[in-house]
Amino acid sequence: MQATSKHLPQSKTLFRSSKRPQLPNRRKFDVRAVMSNSEMQAAIGSGILMLIAWAAGGWSEIASVLLYVISYTVGGWIKAKEGVETLIKDRDLDVNLLMIAAALGAASIGYWNEGAMLIFIFALSGALESYTMERSKKDISSLMALKPATAVRIENGAMNEITIDQLILGDLLLVRPGELIPADGKVYRGESSVDQASITGESVPVDKFAGHEVFAGTVNGEGPLYIEVTQSAENTLFAKIIKMVEEAELEVPNSQRFIKRLESIYARVVVATTLALVLLPPVLLDWNWGTTFYKAMVFLVVASPCALVSSIMPAMLSAISKSARRGILFKGGVHLENMARTSIVAFDKTGTLTEGAPQVTDFIAGGEYDRDELLIICASLENMSRHPLAEAIVRKAEDECLVLRGVQETKSLTGWGIEGQIDGQHWRIGKTNFLDTETVEGPAHILEYWRALRQQLEDEGKTVSIIMEGEKVAGMIALQDTVRPQAEAAVRKLQALGIKVAMLTGDRAATAAVIARKTGVDLVYADLLPEDKVRYIKAMRETYGNVVMVGDGVNDAPALATATVGIGMGMKGSGAALEIADVVLMNDNIEEIAATISLARRTQRIVKQNMIFAVSVISVLILSNFLQGIALPFGVIGHEGSTILVILNGLRLLR
Incomplete structure (x- = not known):
């Protein structure tokens, strides 16, 4: 390429600073973000109205009841709507309807404050769960807010602002200081530092010179850059990440699918048992109707599986969110779940354990x-x-x-x-x-x-x-x-977790043996064709169980698809490897794999803690209701309090 063919403009006025785009907020816990959540606002409004209604009971019962009704409506409207939609569309019962029914049941026998308290705490726990999901989506797809819309193209010495869709391969672009880089390309002329945190998770800007690769959605530093476009808009690394984000939002872990099925069956059992408690004790035990109905409402509250339902996704989403901040993208919670059970990690050699x-x-x-x-x-x-x-x-x-x-x-x-x-x-x-x-x-x-x-x-x-x-x-x-500088440390950290490490390569056995000695891998398989790699991955799954495969090339794609979890290299990986991979290392730092497996295992421990805690609380409250009898407010606090605790336990992973 000749410099004269690009007709680069020389005017200094081109290089004025632009307002620097804001990179994703990385605070651990954003109080303002929580408070701006519409569900949280509704929950707090419901709680305030509940307190006012309780205070108003001393001077006007009608005003108190009216305020309670408004409190019920403000706090319960979103959940009631969700429950009705589930009932109509799926012809199924869920936790939302159970809680609304319990609150209305409490109100029907004069326990307005207890019902309002139930609505308030239920809405509060729902708002916290929504915050977790929103936080996770923001951390995973925060770069979507940095999506460039236009680019400055240089043609015959003149500059034209065009939309990203109009770019073609070979176009020369000008990126001024502080602006977003609009397309994947190579630096043709200029020197600057580029903030790649939104894509790779790197905390320090990377110096870029002529010949260096740059990526769409990253932020140019203090110097102007001329960039030659090397990828069309739909094939940029940015576009691939967006596609992975969309897949991650649709993918649900197996444990959550099981809980959703259990919730449906369990809700029917709770409703049937509640009806039996309302109808049978007056006939069989000669209880009065008021006492019977009260105990039935307490049972409906304490037996509902709110905490159990919230045991998994907040923790999963928090872990996925934390990984995204480190430049590791999961295409769904199911892969995090599978990664926690990893027994062996198989690396491709060229471009993965080595620089390529x-x-x-x-x-x-x-x-x-x-x-x-x-x-x-x-x-x-x-x-x-x-x-x-x-x-x-x-x-x-x-x-x-x-x-x-x-x-x-x-x-x-x-x-x-x-x-x-x-x-x-x-x-x-x-x-x-x-x-x-x-x-x-x-x-x-x-x-x-x-x-x-x-x-x-x-x-x-x-x-x-x-x-x-x-x-x-x-x-x-x-x-x-x-050999990659971090390869030996990456292998050593995996082995410290009790995980075996294998190397699969199409290279000669002698070359593979040298790399194996330098990195310390346990198993070496050389002279392999792509189909041979698939065969060895299948054999490892039979021998060891869950297999993680790490690769970057087109020839690794079949093995990535065959492994329990396929990890692709995001910076230098081929398009096929990124399409097939379940997890992508955006910064190509293989040393992060051990930390990610540790995080996945920690997530599974927290999920188990949550489920055991939730089941224990439900069991204790149900037994207390039948054997001794508990007041509805204590049932509400015990049940909904356990829901908030399991959500907060999951949120710990964001730290």
Whole structure:
């Protein structure tokens, strides 16, 4: 790409500062957000009206009853509406109708204050649960508020503001200081720091220079950037995240599905038992109707499964929300649930445990060749190729500030390497199997030296290429993919949790063994095709149970789909891997996997605590009502108080 072809404008007036977009609020607990929740406002209004009605009872019974009716309406309207909708649409009973029925039942026998208290605390617990869901959605999809609408496109030196949908690949955009980056692309010119917190969870802005990737929805810092568009609007990382958010909102964990089914059956049992308590004791036990109805209303309150229903989702959503703030996106609570039971984590090697970008580790020139001169020839020839190994050789020459030469008659040799003419000499670079042919020229002891060197380098897990001048060996290059800095720590943390770690790779066994020694993985499977990876994942599921697969490439997609939970790399991962993955590491930090599994396990412990606590409270209150008799206010406080406690217990995960 030539700079002149883009006609970059030079006017300083282009670089005025814009109002910096607000990144997601990351406070632990936002009181104003809670108070602005409409359900919370209704609950508080209901509570205030209840207190006023209670105080008014001393001077006007009619005014007191009227205020109670308003209190019931304000606090119970939302829940009553939800309950009626469930009854009409699904022909089913839920907790909402049970609570409204209990409150109205209490009012019908003169216990207006107890009914109002029930409505108030029930509305309060519902508001807290709604806040949890809203908080989770805001943390997961907060970047949706940062969705850019327009971009400044440069055409023939002129600037035009266009909508994002009008962008095409190759467009050159200007992003002023403080503005949102409108599309995925590469920096063409300019230097700045970019705040990527909304996508990757990184707390520190990242410096960007020419050639660096940038993402839609991130915020430019203090310097202007010219960006070349590399992805259409629907294929940006931003668009993929939005799709994942939508999937997460629809996905319900298995435990919650079970609770919803149980709620339906349980509600019918509670209603049937309540009716039996109203009708049978006067006949069988000679109770008066008032006492019977009162006990039935207490039973209806204390037996309702409010706390049980609220045991799961607030905790799940809080955990998903916390993960999102660290740059880990779950496509639903079911994957968090499955992750808690992880027995083994399988990593792809290239691009996951390693950087995915090979580097030149050894460059050996033959005795009669100058080392720098030979590297210039190699880099000049490889500069014609886009192969990762070729790019690594070119980078090596650039790092050593060597000037490349012109190449004539270059030709790619399929399955072997590349050849071309430099200064009238014929050069080739490719696989070392040429050493094993009879056409190679040179003394036997020299050829034996090169073969021994090849074996030594390959034993170290390196990829080796040979440099040929005509039919003579001129030198040898060894390249190796570098291990991610956090790979060893990531493996060690998983093993500390009692989880086995495996590595699946299509690379040679020798290379895989070297990476395994450096990272400390327990199991190594090499020379695998994509279908082989699937076969090994299935075998691991049979042997160990829940398997988490971590990968970044198209060839990993089948294995990601086969694993119990598939984790895709968000920054460098392929589109197919991100589509298939159940969880995405937006910052590619594999060290976060152990922390995420720990969080999933903690979530499951909190869910179990909540369920045991909820069932225990319901059981104690029911037995107390039958064996000793409890006042309706105590039943309301005990039951609804337990609901609020399990919600607050789940909210602890937001810390």
